[in-house]
Amino acid sequence: MRKQKDIHLYTAPTSNGWKPIIFMEEAGVEYDLTSIDFDKREQKTPEYLKLNPNGRIPTIVDRTNNNFVVFESGAILWYLAEKYDKFLPKNPNDKSLTLQWLMFQMANIGPMMGQAMYFQRIAAKLGEEHPFPIKRYVKESRRLMEILNTHLEGRQYLVADEYTIADIATYPWARAHYWAKVSVDGLPHLKAWLHRIDNREATQRALEIPEPFWAFFGKGDIEESECKNAERFKGDV
Ligand SMILES: N[C@@H](CCC(=O)N[C@@H](CS)C(=O)NCC(=O)O)C(=O)O
Incomplete structure (x- = not known):
């Protein structure tokens, strides 16, 4: 059976949307990606709002942590940096x-x-x-x-x-x-x-x-x- 990837990312090609992608590409983190289509207002659907109450991208779901959800791109970067011990100085x-x-x-x-x-x-x-x-x-x-x-x-x-x-x-x-x-x-x-x-x-x-x-x-x-x-x-x- 195919192993599930650690992170499920919901994003779109924008300045905030690229941040978690840059991190995960740099760190070699495996992730699944759902591309959110603004034309279809997918960021405002009730299902998506359960993940991101602000109705915006990006959002991540950490499958290795009981599907813990993180929204707000700065908080996502901080979460990923601590989880993977990368791009956050120790000092x-x-x-x-x-x-x-x-x-x-x-x-x-x-x-x-x-x-x-x-x-x-x-x-x-x-x-x-x-x-x-x-x-x-x-x-x-x-x-x-x-x-x-x-x-x-x-x-x-x-x-x-x-x-x-x-x-x-x-x-x-x-x-x-x-x-x-x-x-x-x-x-x-x-x-x-x-x-x-x-x-x-x-x-x-x-x-x-x-x-x-x-x-x-x-x-x-x-x-x-x-x-x-x-x-x-x-x-x-
Ligand atoms: N402070 C939020 C801002 C997120 C944000 O504004 N995302 C924009 C794209 S860069 C968005 O989803 N826009 C769609 C909309 O406003 O409906 C974060 O950094 O995650």
Whole structure:
């Protein structure tokens, strides 16, 4: 009989959705994947809401732990890091620093860049063009990219010069600066860090799972991706 894989992941190709994939591809964790189709609003079905009360991706179910469910991408990374003893420094201060930068991503970079994306790529496309929130979220996102750039000067990774879950959480957001229309011009340390992580084989595999969304990174037919993506949120306006 085929052995069940440890983790069942529910996700989609987005900045939050790639985080657990990057971790598991890096760590060699075996996982089953259910790709959540936003077009069909699968993230809002009663069955899925039992796993993730927020109705968003990602979510994991740990089959080796009585089907314990974890939602919120930062909490998922923390859970996986502790379970597999990977990408989380042992030294207590470095461990705290990892949590600090993970929180910095979850509380700041994700929400601000997410709104920058929403107002420019979705709302504007659906006929709701609002310069004030666009200015606010783009400016705030740029400020956050500058903080990363300053911190990364002279460092390979965010914490203790080792690749941690803080990098794994932050990378898919900072890498999507094109889609958020947030300039990273004049931020060489941030760019060098992005390239460093781009070049990891696991990153390259992960960004194609469950499927690529190249427009996030400024590749492919941007106009078509924008229209298709905005279409999903038609109900919002
Ligand atoms: N704080 C949550 C945010 C999750 C989130 O916003 N996921 C988005 C994709 S990046 C989603 O599921 N969107 C679908 C929707 O809003 O219905 C996390 O980090 O897990």
